[in-house]
Amino acid sequence: MSWFDYLSEQGVRGVARHTARRSFLSRLGACLVGAATIPALPVARAGGPREPAPDETGIAGNSGDPQTCNYWRYCSIDGFLCACCGGTQNSCPPGTEPSPITWIGTCRNPADGKDYIISYNDCCGKSGCGRCFCNSNEGDSPLHRPALDNDINWCLGTKSNAYHCSMGVVIGVATEPLR
Amino acid sequence: MSWFDYLSEQGVRGVARHTARRSFLSRLGACLVGAATIPALPVARAGGPREPAPDETGIAGNSGDPQTCNYWRYCSIDGFLCACCGGTQNSCPPGTEPSPITWIGTCRNPADGKDYIISYNDCCGKSGCGRCFCNSNEGDSPLHRPALDNDINWCLGTKSNAYHCSMGVVIGVATEPLR
Amino acid sequence: MNNRISCLVFLTLFYSAVAAELAVETPTTASLAEASPHWMWVSDLVFNAAEGGKAFLIDGDSGQMLGMLSTGFFFASALHDSDYQTIYSPEVYLSRGTRGERTDIIAVYNPKTLEPIDEIIIPPKRLTSVPVVGHAAISEDDRFIVVYNFTPAQSVSVIDAKNRMFIREVETPGCAEVFAAGPRAFNMICGDGTMLTLRFDDAGDVTSVRSKKFFDPQVDIIDDKMAPYGTSWAFFTMSGMVQMVSMGDGIPVFAEPWSLFSAHDLAHEWKLGGYQYATICESTAELYVLVHQGGKYTHKQPGVDVWVYDLKTKVRKRKIPLSRAATSIYVTQDEQTLMFTADAEHSGVQVYDASTGKHLHDVEDLAANPMLFWPVRL
């Protein structure tokens, strides 16, 4: 079973229903193989407009510090923040490799009040960074709904499966409530 | 180079000087190979009568608790106490193997006021126990005097070199000042 | 004089110079006592160095650590056969610790000595995640072990435990986790709300059946935290409904769901939370759950109380306040029930008398990240 089948089962309903699933996926897959510069999969929407996190009041209007757990993008993260490990909110620390597949969430950016789809790519190939552990869990779902599960070690399809840290990468704006 | 040569260089002067070194060592070695029930090497004396440890006053007259760092035998230990890990002061936790060679110290037993030679055998074959870390260092010497060095991982000559915990095994009474 | 006596004489002479009040000792390796129903295993994820996973065995009566297993990368928990003669531990190793070639094994241990005695190589596909109970299972007749794979393709590896060999991989698209279901079957939870049953014949050949939809993943999804109860399993929805599933006959039978929380509880935001938040004592038919007060998506927050339910009446019988908040809980299966708790972010395990709620022991400095309890089933 390829992971495109997995995605078609689990993750991309919100997008795929607007198109022919097979052709969409095969097209997307072909483009992804050919172009390394586009965002990582999956691109499913996490669950429509999100509910504010309990600790978000302090960062209203401010995008916050990517080295702290209450940075807006980390609303559904679970792991060591790469921004504390030599990387940033969207780049892996030197010598580690971003996971090509991942779990996703929807977080509100207090700077513009919009909800964004966030891809929580793990960085892989070294032991745990051990710094800035953050576990916020918005939209986190059980293991049988893997595209929304932040408990999985997403270091899959990488040279090494070793988990080092986690990022929050903007892959789009959440425009409509979808599940 | 065999480890008997190492011992002759480093460790057994106090004993060996009373005998012909080669014949003593070869005899001892042959017996050790033949009999698993005798104490582990090295059998050198640590450095004569010891100096009391700063925290020893509280245990005068009492042998103490082998699960605590101030237990009398642990005066020169450096590691996790096997007695906290499923073993005792002189037995390894299940599934681990005592190191056949080790560092030694001299500790005073407050129960009888005598100084004993203690062999600090490590237990080997599993990851660190992580409990009851104790670092008391009486008589501890640098790496170029290995038989008295408690910083070495003594899991040598064991099936696995993995360090799990450390014991304090009585191997004799210290009868005379030796260095 | 034979060599043995010669050595004894020699060594006696050698040690007579140091004859001591305390006898000369020989370092040995301790044996385990006869296994007790109050023994408990707890898994250590060692999250900051997950290649160094461990499992600790503790005695709830004495509060002592009894031993340890070293269990490799992203360890979840191990299995054992029905008479506790063999431990089977799904383990992952990389040839250079965090890089190089990956090898997945079922390590085989002797539970009496805690020594590794064998290993079974399996496909290098095992799920690595924050540990869940359903990562692997052993059939009730001890014959087959099934390990859940996620690459992210979903499948299971089937192992013949009796002959200690990998048999085959079975693709299970859309379905996750495994639970023993009768002598020769396993159930999995599928993302569409159904259950998948895999049945094995003597050769390990498989047939599969899909159940009716027993939950709606868009409305109130079944969580991946669950508790065994004889040949049944209790599952829980995110809102706190209990879904008991009888698996003894190989095909899942779904009981009527019921709620742990009254309207009043829900109004005060009482919730399930943690990594192993529910456990059942079979002999007393009591369900124990870790609860806290919190908003949506606090489902991994530690519980501050344990609420205890009578499974026959579905009524809450008592509340046990915890000496420290916990993300995992397990109770022993006997009537003198002990309750074990731990917090994944803090070292140490707490032991309570489950009937009185009395705090008995803190087993301190045990495990960097205690995650899953797994019992010594006797």
Add this chain to the structure above:
Amino acid sequence: MNNRISCLVFLTLFYSAVAAELAVETPTTASLAEASPHWMWVSDLVFNAAEGGKAFLIDGDSGQMLGMLSTGFFFASALHDSDYQTIYSPEVYLSRGTRGERTDIIAVYNPKTLEPIDEIIIPPKRLTSVPVVGHAAISEDDRFIVVYNFTPAQSVSVIDAKNRMFIREVETPGCAEVFAAGPRAFNMICGDGTMLTLRFDDAGDVTSVRSKKFFDPQVDIIDDKMAPYGTSWAFFTMSGMVQMVSMGDGIPVFAEPWSLFSAHDLAHEWKLGGYQYATICESTAELYVLVHQGGKYTHKQPGVDVWVYDLKTKVRKRKIPLSRAATSIYVTQDEQTLMFTADAEHSGVQVYDASTGKHLHDVEDLAANPMLFWPVRL
């Protein structure tokens, strides 16, 4: 329309439905900036799971972690060549984490990317211990690496760094640790109070010379903690004498020893203590040592103060009280000297201005057991 443009159009259409104020991002891997003399490596023993050893790179100016290496069982520290183009890391791996076949390697990393680029297999005999600086060394001409072995037979493994191959093992009975000594030689400390010099020719063939006795191990033994100073090394006796040894010409030249401690200091039991208690800034010719007050055998206790000496006058110039007690210390080699400290039993590194003693940064939650600093020599 070629495939690349077709894809761009497709993806643009795809993302136009989700066109956002924030641009769509692509996860990448960060690059390191140009190396700075204020960068520092610190080794993590991870003592409770020593198979998970690590090295952290930090920037003393910003107080930020820059990156990490995963470095295996009982890691001590790594070496690098003189222009910081290659990192050589002696690493130990067991095929099943804590059991199975042992493999010792020199892992080769690119310091710009922190990627492993090669490995050199060496005999599985490397010393595993609480880390010491002298566990391995690289010759000044970058040609040979020597690794100290202890099985407990004492020997060294000789590695041709240029051709990335193990050459030979040399037995060194009675002698331990290795220090680069001139372009093609290494010195070792012997238990009898002498120094052993190993000199290598182009083929890696060795000749050895034993020095005079320069310390008495029965009276005041040289410790295994030391600090490099250009082509010299400062050694220390347990009583606090400084023994400078010039190694630049390949044969050790022993300077007159001098004491760090006055009679008054000794009467108040001031002592050296820690795992890496001394460091020297070459550009200011200042020696920094960690000191505490304690009785005999407190030589591993953390220092509460740093005492700073002028190496030319052998006079103590100043004292720096520490924000937290430390077992390891290292200073940068430039005149804007930074001082790094850490305590092996606590996570985190502290950074100070070495000239003023001002505490600049706490790099928190860095390493489980920070043991040895090793500099980026530029």
